[in-house]
Amino acid sequence: MSIDDPQVQERLRAALIAAFGSAQADAIEPLQGGASTAFPFRVDRGDQRFVVRVEGERSPLRNPHQYESMTRAAQEGLAPRLYYTNETLGVAVMDFIDAKPLNTYPGGSAGFAQGIGGLIARLQAVPAFPHFVDYTDMVGRLWTYLCSTGLFAPGILDRTSARLARVSEAYRAGFEWGVASHNDLLPHNLLFDGSRLWLIDWESAYLNDPHIDIAIALDNFAPDPACAELLKQAASAHWPERIDPTRLALARALVRLYYAGVLLSAAFAALGPLEDRNLSAPSAEAFERAVRLGGMRLDAPETKHLLGKVFLASFMTGAAPPRLGGSA
Structure with missing residues (x-):
């Protein structure tokens, strides 16, 4: 599975539709960095920027509670604000953080x-x-x-x-x-x-x-x-x-x-x-x-x-x- 895999792209599109009612975006760019096997994308919609994280291939040791944990952390302001998550699809839509060193x-x-x-x-x-x-x-x-x-x-x-x-x-x-x-x-x-x-x-x-x-x-x-x-x-x-x-x-x-x-x-x-x-x-x-x-x-x-x-x-x-x- 790669960032250009049709399944990854379709899950990205489905996440945008579920979060915002439309897959329309001014720009979609893959994000680099990190050791995770997930595929993160930066999505620009007007003057707002989001991250759509598409989970990679699931291993036998996969933690089944990651989306619940991320949701609780976002509710407490520890993780970026979440707009949509789907455990079955393995996707999450959240705020983009303009990170400084x-x-x-x-x-x-x-x-x-x-x-x-x-x-x-x-x-x-x-x-x-x-x-x-x-x-x-x-x-x-x-x-x-x-x-x-x-x-x-x-x-x-x-x-x-x-x-x-x-x-x-x-x-x-x-x-x-x-x-x-x-x-x-x-x-x-x-x-x-x-x-x-x-x-x-x-x-x-x-x-x-x-x-x-x-x-x-x-x-x-x-x-x-x-x-x-x-x-x-x-x-x-x-x-x-x-x-x-x-x-x-x-x-x-x-x-x-x-x-x-x-x-x-x-x-x-x-x-x-x-x-x-x-x-x-x-x-x-x-x-x-x-x-x-x-x-x-x-x-x-x-x-x-x-x-x-x-x-x-x-x-x-x-x-x-x-x-x-x-x-x-």
Whole structure:
């Protein structure tokens, strides 16, 4: 399926008719960016601009609650205003946000970290999203798949699998409650309109442990301990007594292995079974420097393979991984 697929175009047309009574538009342009498999289009109608998001092919692990979660988030002003959604068609029509670079957010890294924390606090105050899957099961399924691909040689991932079992057991033992969670709080899923932040791409949104969104945000939007503290304080504004440092550390480990699995699965899809015997990886700083100065393409499968190894090392050692995209 591609952006020019007749089925995609017909679903786009049907969404416009349902939302506005007509498919007429002054301009329709595909939007770039993000890691989602969906096809987003910008639609201009007079002096108004909208986004029509057409869902891509559905996988067996697809979250069935994404449209309900997105609707609730839009009602609370966390996501752009919605005009139409259709779960069966896999379409959503929403306001277009004229986004500014995230690094123009007021207050630099500290202000941005605090802003992200505040966004998490607002999300966790939303009426609970439906439950989909326990996070340890999600990570475990992805990891089991990766281990079966042949991307790595037999036995190479055994130590990682053993650590995942220990972390998952400790994490499940401490679970008490869930909140509305985005579960993929990365830079490409954030928009800054010059005044405030918006969350987009709700494919992974469901009821989850409140530590998960904080864990993802800390790795991507807190470049130093001071920013990390600001983010945690802002995120836990409604429940400061419930943030558990031990549980947060377990959540950060699981999040890192999840993104390792996402990156390495993408590498396998392009490179096939490499039977790789080498888990050595550069530090986060060295990897970011290589991308910045060496012209390494982040979308290249070889880069995803290497970055996946960096995240594996982070899971095993607790060292911070690279940030997945630009931020303030």
